[in-house]
Amino acid sequence: MSIFRFPLLVWLGIGILIICLGIRQSFGIFMMPVSEFFGTGREFFSFAIALQNLLFGVFQPFVGMAADRFGAKRVVIGGSIAYGLGLYLTSIATEPSVLLFSLGALVGLGLSATSYVIILGAVAKVVPAEHAAKAFGLTTAAGSFGMFAVIPGAQYLLSDFGWQQAMMVFAALCSVMAAFGLFMNTAAKPDGQNQTTPVPEQTLKQALSEAFHHKGYWLIHAGFFVCGFHVMFIATHLPSYLADKHLPASSAAMALAYVGIFNIFGSYFWGVMGDRFNKRHVMCALYMMRTAVIGAFVMLPVTVDTAAIFGAAIGFCWLGTVPLTSGLVRQIFGARYLSTLYGLVFFTHQVGSFLGAWAGGRLYDITGSYDAIWYATVVLAFIAGILHLPINDKPIERNQLAVV
Template sequence: MSIFRFPLLVWLGIGILVICLGIRQSFGIFMMPVSDFFGTGREFFSFAIALQNLLFGVFQPFVGMAADKWGAKRIIILGAVSYALGLYLTSIATEPSMLYLSLGVLVGLGLSATSYVIVLGAVAKVVPAEHAAKAFGLTTAAGSFGMFAMIPGAQTLMTEFGWQGALQGFAMLCTLMVAFALFMRTAKSSTTEQSNQAEQSQTLKQALTEAFSHRGYWLIHIGFFVCGFHVMFIATHLPSYLADKHLPASSAAMALAYVGIFNIFGSYFWGVMGDRFSKRHVMSALYLMRTLVIGAFVTLPVTESTAAIFGGAIGFCWLGTVPLTSGLVRQIFGAKYLSTLYGLVFFTHQVGSFLGAWAGGRIYDYYGSYEPIWWSTVVLAFAAALIHLPINDKPVQRLAMVN
């Protein structure tokens, strides 16, 4: 199936992700002006963002269950409203503690209801199983483009209207997510899976019991935990690591820019590979690539050139795990409760993200060096490559009997 023949819902989902993730990616540039405005250190803003990310993961399984029960459209609309309200309340806050509710809780809830888990769950219901990973990869790549493209817009808004005006502009932009969601229709599909009466009659409790008793589902959790650990450790600590190597700040900015650019191509590439080959084998290949890339980076001399090459190489396999992981869950358990089951896996990813950011600082403070944590990420990447090999990726018996 050509990407141009994907249903309208896929393109609407892409639009939602571009806005949702693009705004989220820009929060870092608000740290200094917001901290200066309230006359506090950077810790309170950092904690608000940390709370946001943690609640993003905590809310995700419950929001996924709600989407599976009442439909993605309603959940995305409610999430966009929460997102917009959180941004607006942040812009008019007079006390820094208000940011914990607005930027932390409300935006965290908004993210969980408008990002990958909900959108991919809706896409899964309108795209045939054999093209799911490609559709997931395209959707993830577009979200990655939003991450890369929104920051210049945020900087321009901040220059023209101040940080309060920029956040209010973003709050207005959230109304586009509402507009896109209003046109989302989960059209009835003629695919075997969606016409499968066994799947349609399955309850949420039965779906959870089925997944929790499947060893492969827990292996998928472990693999996605490693992904979260990698992504947040590198995003949080790479600039400091390069500074320790006496490289200019511009080298870190360039490396992170390459992560964003190559992530766009990588997300789609790994999704396409997931449709053509065994998803578990492709996932193992992705983590093996991470093993080699990170291992080479910490072994070779760190220069501006190797930092840039590392950014591009790790960016190529940065979020390629998203279409493969969600595709594996859909392939094994079906599309009906994908938002719930993938939402639980995403929560594990966020636990890994939290530990990756925290452990990087903790280990650096203890050893005075990032070397131990870098080598830990190499070991974890290799372990994740091995963990995916024994996953039984065949559809569960409930689906296989019909097929």
């Protein structure tokens, strides 16, 4: 199936992800103006963003269950409202404590209802299984594209109008996500799916029990935990690591820019590979690539050039795990409760993200160096690759399923 023949819902999902994740990726440039406005220093704003990410993960399984029960349309619309309200309340806040509720809790809830888990769950219901990973890769790439589509505009608004007005514009953009959500119809069956063969009904309780008793599901959790650990450690601590090596600040900005650029291509590439080859083997190859890339970066001299090459190489396998992980969950358990089951896996990813950011700083404070945590990321990448090999990825047969 050509990408141009994907159902309308896929393109609506891509539009939602560009806005949702584009706004989210821009929050870093608000740190200084917001901190200066409230006179709190940078730690308070950082804590609000950390709370946002933690709640993003905590809300995700429950929002996923709601999407599986009531449909993605209602969840996306509700999430867009929460997202927009959080941004608007942030723009008119006069006390910094408001940000914990607005930018932290409300935006965290909005993100969980408008980002990967919900969109991929909806896409899985309208795209044939043999093309799911490709579709997942394309929608995942949209998140990185959003970084380049939204951040320049955010910088312009900050410079010419101020951070409050920029937040208001972002809040208005959330209405576009809600409008896209109105047209997200998941009732149609994917092309080629037999609509006359009766499919045994399965309850959410049965789906959870089935997944929890499947060894492969927990191995998928473990792999995605490592992904979260890698992504947040590198995103949080790479600039400081390069500064410790006496590189200019521009080198860190360039490396992170390359991460975003090459992630666009990498996400789609790994998704296509997941359709053509065994997803377990492709996932193993991705983590082995991470092992080699991070290992080489740690052992070779750190220069402006190696930092840029590292950004491009790690970016190529940055979020390629998303279409493969969600694709594995869909392949094994089906599309019916994908938002719930993948939402739980995503929560594990966020736990890894939290620990990656925290452990990096903690070990640095103890040892005065990032070396230990870098080598730990190499070992974790290798282990994650091996963990995917024994996963039983055969679709579960439910012909004899008893309806409860």
